[in-house]
Amino acid sequence: MxxxxxxxxxxxxxxxxxxxxxxxxxxxxxxxxxxxxxxxxxxxxxxxxxxxxxxxxxxxxxxxxxxxxxxxxxxxxxxxxxxxxxxxxxxxxxxxxxxxxxxxxxxxxxxxxxxxxxxxxxxxxxxxxxxxxxxxxxxxxxxxxxxxxxLGERLYKTIDLPEDPKELLEISRSRQLALNLDEMQAIRNHYASLQRAPTDVEIEAIAQTWSEHCKHKIFQAKIRYLEDGKETLIDSLFSTYIKKATALIAKETGDWLVSVFKDNAGIVRFNGTTFLTCKVETHNSPSALDPYGGALTGILGVNRDILGTGTGSKPIANMDVLCFAPPDYTGVIPEKLQHPKRVLKGVCKGIEHGGNKSGIPTVNGALVFDQRFLGKPLVYCGTIGLMAARVGERGTETKEIQEGDWIVLAGGRTGKDGIHGATFSSEALHAESPTSAVQIGDPFTQKKLSDFLIDAQKKGLYRTLTDNGAGGISSSVGEMALITNGCEIHLEKVPLKYPNLAPWEILVSESQERMTLAVGEETKDQLQNLADFHEVEIAFIGNFTKTGLFHVLYEKQTVALLTLDFLHAGAPQLELEAETAKSLPIKTPLPPSDFKRDLHELLLRYTICSKESIVRQYDHEVQGASSLKPFVGIKSDGPGDASILWPIELQKEKKGIVVSNGICPRFSDLDAYAMGANALSEAICNQVAVGANPSKIAILDNFCWPDPIFDPEKTPDGKHKLAQLVQTTQALYDGATLLKTPIISGKDSMKNDYQIGSIKISIPPTLLITAVGEIPDVEKAVSMDVKEAGDLIYVLGLTKGELGGSEYFGLKNLKGGAPPSVDYLLLKKECDALFSAMQKECIASCHDCSEGGLGVALAESSFAGGLGLEIDLKKIPVDGLLSDAEILFSESAARFVITVDPKRQKEFENEMQGLPFAQIGVVRGDAQFIIKTVFSEDLFKLKESWQSPLRSI
Known part of the structure; x- marks a missing residue:
């Protein structure tokens, strides 16, 4: 400019x-x-x-x-x-x-x-x-x-850090640094040893790097965990449970796992020439203030995570999992918040624009509703990418930078939008939460940037790259500088949207559509020529060094000089306390039921009902890779368990990519371990229900939590919430190691609370599991819709009296009860048997049982296929003596509704030997949905109940 x-x-x-x-x-x-x-x-x-x-x-x-x-x-x-x-x-x-x-x-x-x-x-x-x-x-x-x-001011300011703790915390609050007292004191002591005050540029860079959003301090903390009086010391939840689980599994997987926990996304080997990349992020705080902008930049940001993985990966599919308060909410809307229906519409529009205008299909997702998401919605955005295993003689999975390489900024210009995004997302939503922390996205600019980067990678014009997400240039260059051990940045060379940005604002701005590249001198001119061809602006803003320093200049004047060691390793480790006491489930008496009415009312509930009116806004066909689509069945309106992709680049073989998810926050009120276990179980069951190979499933974890740090005034229940986090990570470790499903990437979002004045709203502890798997032959994929009249109906899996946290209990406004437990070893046997049967093509349809239990799963399979069912509840495999309500609506894990052509009955049953399964009914040739001795109903009346709630959204 x-x-x-x-x-x-x-x-x-x-x-x-x-x-x-x-x-x-x-x-x-x-x-x-x-x-x-x-x-x-x-x-x-x-x-x-x-x-x-x-x-x-x-x-x-x-x-x-x-x-x-x-x-x-x-x-x-x-x-x-x-x-x-x-x-x-x-x-x-x-x-x-x-x-x-x-x-x-x-x-x-x-x-x-x-x-x-x-x-x-x-x-x-x-x-x-x-x-x-x-x-x-x-x-x-x-x-x-x-x-x-x-005018006439210095380019930067120095900030005196006083001894008084209250004054230190006031600096953190007033500058929106989101740093605690120990961290502020560590900074003060560091600069006292240097005998100088920090500049505002240095303080902002440290706050960004040390933010909960970027540093994941709670997952890295030392935790004193007390359960029923027994004390356990945990040094990092991440290292103890998540990283360790994958390390154990990796010993058995050969070279399938390529890169985990060290790049923008996880990388697994798909075949001899192609890697699969996957990342899921959250954009909760921005979406609370600006639903459209928050969701738009969320999906564009995770696309850039894929673009910035290794030496560059091509995004081929998006996923979105969204948690809102009910759209018919009639209560008071607290200050700074918006009505849930407005939030829902804004978020969905942002995801639509982000994916559709970027030419990336949205293929998988979920919507969950709970009134506690009024304080902050949860907006999970995920992307899958493909990456050639080699470009020329070089492997693409590693990041390499040489001393003297140029730091190149490519894409959009830098502005005030998104400043303090990382620190803002590290706090509860409060009265001073800045709207400027919400970034402004532009899908068209990103599409041009994406095309340019893919072209540049093929031509070998840069060594490596990363995205400018949370923390902007400070984060991207600061992390890349660790590879060479130093960098020198000239901020006046950064292209700006408008003038008068302070140096610290340029450094930490999170303006969108920007990537940082490491470029050798020998390809500098070629890269510039290619950028001109693609009409993408690039700027050479500095160089990588070996000085050990994060050196930032503005108009030839040093405005920040930090050692990389202090910047990245100087934050004091949190020391936290978690405490819980296990309690036996409270036995809840069941009220008299009208099961036909109950099923209709369950199908009307927002978490269960059809999301077609929302999902149809997203393009899932662009790039021509959708093999099994989000909606299936005779009218393409049945809720598929998972999506299958068969990208053009991979069509030399029939192997496809399977994408699914699992999320069930309602169980965390009763048992956080059960919540984590069921989220994992659901994601895996959804994979296997369509034909995925259970031995080739990788998972990603995304934790969204209310503030789990104890404070007698702000979070008096912090120890309990932290104990819930410990229990959920333990469930993830147990499930991943027993099922042999490695965790390849993840993210945590803490402080999902709203607190202004006397009003506090905290989300329920929530774990999303995203699963990415393989199906050996896309032509053997199985959908959830019943296929032919006369087909036999089976249930695989054991039904237990587990109505705690269920949609049925929610409908009846009942508390207590036992949440579903997960028998991982049984689940693994079921998955292996299903996969074998599907490879032999003796299964006509298969549907996972989750929200609403067997009653809802049977209804969904029935109206997706347009054929009625006749079911005998007495034949369903159960554990103990159960009521009809428990059999129909318990949400016991690891269960499948399966239909089989009578000609394949014997072959199918041979595959299921040794497992809890039974033939429970038959597919009818009419539209009658019949539960023998309980009720019968017209299938299309059930379907109307299921389709109507969100039809007008």
Missing amino acids: EVVSVFLKPELKNPKASELCQSIKTVLGIDVERVAMAQVYRIYKKLSPQKLKRVAEKVLLDPVSETAKGAEKSFDWCLEIGLKEGLTDNLGLTAQISIEDFLKEPFKAGESVRSSIRYFLKGKLTQKEVRRIGEELLANRLIEEIRVEK
Whole structure:
């Protein structure tokens, strides 16, 4: 960007400036000494100094009365007024046309001229007074924005860190650093040893790097865990349970696991020439303040995680799992929050625009509803990618950088949007949560960036790359610098959306559609030429070094000088306490039931009902890879258990990619271990139900938790919530190791609370498990819809009296009861048997049982196939003496509804030997849904109940 400022020559009087000076005094009562003005043109096109000088003198100013040299330094404040982004700038457009005519050189796409006016003010004014001048005398707030700059200030500020703990915490609060007292004291002690105060740039870089969002401090903490009086010391939940589980499994998997826990996404080997990459992120806090923008940048951000994995991976599919308060919520909406229906619509629109406009299909997801998500919605965004195992002679899974390599910023420009996003997401939503922390996404810019990066990777024009997500340049360059042990960044070289950003703002801004590349000198010019071809802006903003330093400069002046060791390893480890006592399930008596009415009402519940009206907004066909789609059945409206992708790049063989998920936060109220176990079980069952190979399933974990750090005032139940986190990670460890499903990536989002005044809303502890697997032959995929009249209906798995936390208990407003337990060894045997039967093609349909139990699973399979069923509850395998309500609506884990052609009955039953299974009924040729001796109902009336609740969304 080039800037030309046009002033009236000093010997000439400017009547507009004089009039403004008088108005400031008389209208606003503000004492100002002098006012000057300049017309400003920002030229978003690279021009040599000689060309720029000619353009200024011959095109943009009148040499008789105007000059490009002003006396800005003699003033105290600069007030700039310009049109908001996206509005037509007629003066800028006229200037652009004039420059094109003068240079005989047309502007390319993305190149433009923007105009604004700068007002220079002399006097003892406050920033508030200067902004008031802009708001009340100069700007049309509907279409123009105001920028204020104090002239003559240093490029950075130093921040004195006092001894007093309260004052230290006030610095953290006022600057939105989200650092605790131990961390602030560690910073103060570090700078005391250096005998200097930190700069604001250094403080912001440290806060970003040490944020809960980036550092995952709770998962890395030392935890004193007390359960029923027995104490266990845990040094890092991540190392003890998650990383260890995968390490144990990796010993048995050969070279299938390529890269885990050390890159932007997990990498597994799909075949001899192709890697599969996968990442799931959350964007909860931004989506609470701006549902559309938060979700849009969430999906675009996780796309960039895939683009930035290894030396670059191509995104081929998106996933979204969303948790909201019910859209028919009628209670009070607390300050800063929006109605759940508005949040739902905004989030869904953001995901639609992010995926559809980027040309990436959305193939899998879920929607969960609970009133506690009013305080913060949960917005899980995931992406799967493909990556060639080698490019030329080099493997693509590792990141390599050499000393002297250029730091290159590619994509969108940097602005104030997203500043403090990392620290903002590390706190509860409160009265001072800044809306500026929500980033502004642009799918079209990202699509161009993506195409450029894929092309550049094939040509070998960069060594490695990463995305600019949380923490922006500070995070991306700070992490890449660990590879060479140093970096030097020149912030004035960063392309900006607009001027007057402070150096610290440039460093930590989370403006979207930006990637950071490491580029050798030998390919620098080729990369620039390719960027020009793709019309993507790139900037060479520094170099990687071996100094051990994170060195940041602005206009040749050092504004931050930190050792990488202190930046990345200087944060004190949290020491936390968790405490719980196990309690026996409370036996809850069941009320009398009208089972037909109950089934209708369950199908009407938001978590169970059809999500087709929402999911159909997403393109799941783009890229032409969908083999088994989100909706299946005779009318393509049945809820598939998982999606199967068969990308064009992989069609030399029939092997496909299976994508599924599991989430059940309602169980955490009773037993957090059960919640984690059932989330894992559901994700695996959904995989196997469509034909995935159970020995080739990898999983990703995403924990979303209310604040689990004890504070007697803010979180008096913090020890219990932390104990729930411990129990859930233990469940994940147990399940992953017994099922042999390695965890390849994950993320945690803590502090999912809302607290303003006396109102506090905390989400239920929630674990999402995303599963990515393989199906050896996509032509052997199995869907959940019944196929033919006369087919035999089976149930595989044991039904127990486990209604605790169920949708049925929710419907009846009942508490207590036992949540489902998971027998991992039995589940593994069931999965192996199902896979074998599906490979022999003796299963017609298969559907996982989850929300609503067998009653809902049977109804879904029935109306997806358009055929009725006749079921005998007495034949269903059960544990103990169960009531009809328990058999129909218990949500016991590891169960499947299966239909089989009578000709394949013997073969199927041979495969199931030794497992709890039974033939329980038959597929009818009409539309009658019959539970013998209990009730019968017209199938399409059940379907109408299921489809109606969200139809208008």
